Amino acid sequence: MPAKPKLPTLDDVAKAAGVSTATVSRCLNAPDRVVKATKDRVLAEVARLGYTPNFGARAMAAKRTFTVGAIIPTMDNAIFARGLQAFQEQLHERGYTLLVSSTSYRPEIEAEQVRTLVARGADGVLLIGYDRDAAIYEYLASRSVPTLIAWAYDKENPQPSVGFDNRASMQALAQLVWDHGHRRIGVISGTTQGNDRARRRLEGLRDVFAQNGLPHEALKVIETPYGVKNGGIAFAKLMAGDMPPSVVMCGNDVLAVGAVRRAHLMKLDVPRDVSITGFDDIELARIVSPPLTTVHVPHRKMGRAAANALIDMVETDSIGPFPPLQSKIRMRASLADINGNVTGTPDP
């Protein structure tokens, strides 16, 4: 262990400026409660010595850490990376620092991560989606740690959240597909177990087709884990029968990209032979050929909004509700009507 040179402390600054530690502390935390002359002198010393408050000490004395924790499935996924980046930027803007943990898609370790974050004094915690063991919510509540759900919004659920309505968004897309005349529908859904976002999307889609009177057997659903490859495999299965779907709706863009690429391999023209839709509108959606008709989600806006909401919860005891964010459909060339006519933006 290297012998850490002693960092300058409040005391050092106080001595150097010829005032008490209390005054230095005030200069930093309540600048208006100190007269300008002394303030200038103190701040000059702060700068000269390169003083930075000691975190542990401050946490202990003030019972605040200006740290918030986030637990996400993984950063290695464009939809979380994007929002998390914006979340962190906004946190920084407001003087907070981000502590991250990831479950690597193993929900069973989330409880432990929550404990770790709380033990580290996180002033608030960000979680993705609603689905999790009730014990986690209870633990957080018992410790009075402000907790915000992101990437989902369900007006029925009392948990404070910042996100969009996955179900309603998918309903809009499904209705669009229906209006394009499609009556044989294939669906590639992400894993719904323990993932309310995927589940809501699937529900939204079923809602619409049922309402419109689509016979049950005309809707074929395959559920599969995340990944380009998995999307391709599921697509091949859906297209295998003798009455293949005219459109394959995917639970997210990554699955959809897998489907598109598999279609190419199978010498199927998208969208003439089969239409494909996605969800999320990640960068990939515009780059694949043909570009995906998908649901655009304001990831960065959501990240920023989540940061502001969570900090407000921490600082003002607010508990929302926060207004849902709006998603919107992006019409692109991967969706055609039942006659093969594309109404979206042509490639590219």
Next chain:
Amino acid sequence: MPAKPKLPTLDDVAKAAGVSTATVSRCLNAPDRVVKATKDRVLAEVARLGYTPNFGARAMAAKRTFTVGAIIPTMDNAIFARGLQAFQEQLHERGYTLLVSSTSYRPEIEAEQVRTLVARGADGVLLIGYDRDAAIYEYLASRSVPTLIAWAYDKENPQPSVGFDNRASMQALAQLVWDHGHRRIGVISGTTQGNDRARRRLEGLRDVFAQNGLPHEALKVIETPYGVKNGGIAFAKLMAGDMPPSVVMCGNDVLAVGAVRRAHLMKLDVPRDVSITGFDDIELARIVSPPLTTVHVPHRKMGRAAANALIDMVETDSIGPFPPLQSKIRMRASLADINGNVTGTPDP
């Protein structure tokens, strides 16, 4: 501010177990220095009360936080997101937590972020690439905070680092391009100012073509900021003259994807009319059509290795050197020889 329920403290546990706080502390930090009978009794109380050590207090008393900080340009970029995810996973594996900051590509705010991380008691710090103000290195050194550079490896540079040799990697690719018979070369480089990774790549490429005697005017270089769109714009410029290059080598895959898409728009066939190469081998590289010939970088391996290296530096005072990671060329269909024959994997 919600009134936080008072968490159990060491003292509470000590009282409940009828021992001193020192004993409780030892049970937790040096279990073998306490007799089994009392240890059992103490640990039972710890569990019953749901005691967790207070982080701030522990940090102050022990001068260790089991926290490491990372400062990256942005999480919203596949190459950092991947490595960072692996870094975090390995940190967690070894009992550490990750504090993240991002510069959003504004190097001038890095110094401040470093201070913040150090003030928060980060036991070590991860930085991307070598290029930065010397004052930052001095600050870190003066505080004896173990600092590791990632995403780059330069054997000339004494800073401990975990990464690969950007220059040598690009040299290998450039030689391959040369061997394919290309003699009119276009280059789209990322911004080299303050970015040694981009600069080294460009150097590697110049090295090879100069060595092989390529006339100076046959190498046209455009430097541009990161982004698909920027890649496209640069590509259009390079192809504008009456002696356009037969190959366009890009500093990263994102620029290359921009180039490929712009080529489509310009009705140019890749690679028959012009070859295009990338660097990084992100997922996109395999999805774009044609797939990119590029340099594969082991992002996850690098993230894990960085975590291990940094923790070793923190715990054992090691300062490396750590062995460089190996990149390798991925031959795919975006590169053809000068006669238009593809030797890489055909699409897809």
Next chain:
DNA sequence: TTGTAGGCGTTATCAC
């Protein structure tokens, strides 16, 4: 093996 007591750096509550 276990207990006592000092100190870590800050904030907050009082007096002055």
Next chain:
DNA sequence: GTGATAACGCCTACAA
């Protein structure tokens, strides 16, 4: 407006 001073919760010599 400013200065003492008492917490805050834990670790770790040092003593017993």
